[in-house]
Amino acid sequence: MFDVLVFIASVGPVVAKENLLEAIYTISKNIGECNYKFYIVVDDLDNLVSYEFKSGKVHKQVPITKRFVREIFENKVLSKVVKKNSLLEVVHTRGPWYKDFNYFVEKYKDDTKYFLVTHDDVVLNTDNFYNRAVKEIEGYEDEIGWIVCTNDRSWDISDGPRSDTTTSGFHTDREDRFRFECHNFELGQKLTDDNKHLLDLPKRTVKCHGPLDFNLVSSKALQLIGPAADFGPYTMLLNEDWALESLKNNLINIWIPDIFITHPNKRHKRDTDFDLRFEKHSHDKFHEKWGFYPHEGYTSSVIKILQNEYKETNIPWSSYRKTYEWDYLKDE
Numbered sequence: 001m002f003d004v005l006v007f008i009a010s011v012g013p014v015v016a017k018e019n020l021l022e023a024i025y026t027i028s029k030n031i032g033e034c035n036y037k038f039y040i041v042v043d044d045l046d047n048l049v050s051y052e053f054k055s056g057k058v059h060k061q062v063p064i065t066k067r068f069v070r071e072i073f074e075n076k077v078l079s080k081v082v083k084k085n086s087l088l089e090v091v092h093t094r095g096p097w098y099k100d101f102n103y104f105v106e107k108y109k110d111d112t113k114y115f116l117v118t119h120d121d122v123v124l125n126t127d128n129f130y131n132r133a134v135k136e137i138e139g140y141e142d143e144i145g146w147i148v149c150t151n152d153r154s155w156d157i158s159d160g161p162r163s164d165t166t167t168s169g170f171h172t173d174r175e176d177r178f179r180f181e182c183h184n185f186e187l188g189q190k191l192t193d194d195n196k197h198l199l200d201l202p203k204r205t206v207k208c209h210g211p212l213d214f215n216l217v218s219s220k221a222l223q224l225i226g227p228a229a230d231f232g233p234y235t236m237l238l239n240e241d242w243a244l245e246s247l248k249n250n251l252i253n254i255w256i257p258d259i260f261i262t263h264p265n266k267r268h269k270r271d272t273d274f275d276l277r278f279e280k281h282s283h284d285k286f287h288e289k290w291g292f293y294p295h296e297g298y299t300s301s302v303i304k305i306l307q308n309e310y311k312e313t314n315i316p317w318s319s320y321r322k323t324y325e326w327d328y329l330k331d332e
Contacts, residue, residue: 210243
């Protein structure tokens with residue numbers, strides 16, 4: 001039985017070998033003492049296509065190959081950190097992300113305690129991640145859905161820091177520019193050494209709406225939450241759907257504030273000219289499932305309906321508080 005299996009898909013026109021290498025390296029370095037393995041999904045060289053994005057720009061894909069992934073795990077220079085036997089599988093994509101992920105979970109759901117679902121351009125910055133996370137939920141294991149960590153990627157942007165750790169949910173200040181730990185800032189007020197005290201991180205683990213970029217979940221909880229939904233070719237709105245499914249099943253999603261990640265990687269920037277051809281399709285599919293449109297559709301009238309329709313679940317939890325009115329998992 002594995003403690004945790006790490007799922008990373010490095011597929012499509014905006015991948016970068018440097019990002020995947022650093023993701024694997026920093027996770028290996030900081031995951032802590034546990035029985036873990038990586039499951040990596042890459043492109044199939046026989047089925048590569050060019051991508052025409054919304055701007056009309058055509059991208060020729062520079063693929064991540066199985067060979068490149070294996071070379072990371074066999075590299076003697078990296079071997080003190082990246083263990084050769086920590087690669088479970090490297091496989092070709094089966095199509096959209098949700099198909100790759102659902103196949104993986106179905107195959108290994110009985111062989112691991114936890115899944116770590118993350119991107120190929122994430123950097124894990126805090127050591128002993130897995131054991132610290134497990135310690136945080138001690139006594140609450142059967143109640144926990146998604147576990148997220150603090151993403152510091154957008155604290156240094158020019159018009160003021162932005163919180164990128166968890167989805168905004170139905171919080172009363174969900175439309176504010178400055179939310180969660182950044183709520184003390186004003187537009188144009190950039191984070192500096194002199195005003196770091198304005199960052200208002202929770203003192204310990206708190207409840208949150210749902211997952212975003214770096215998500216730990218138990219196999220038991222994921223089987224309650226259900227498979228990744230088919231909202232189109234990409235992962236659009238999957239985090240929001242997963243948040244709602246977890247809360248609907250009366251699980252608690254949590255944020256561990258003193259474990260830090262950076263996503264996306266600042267050192268090796270991706271091309272951000274994303275293909276948004278399927279955005280409307282994804283939103284329509286989400287609406288078909290839940291009866292409302294995500295994010296911009298969270299009007300006061302929708303919130304009231306949700307508060308009534310899902311009152312026996314944890315879905316309305318965030319609608320009664322501001323993002324920074326912390327609801328701690330445990331008492332001090």
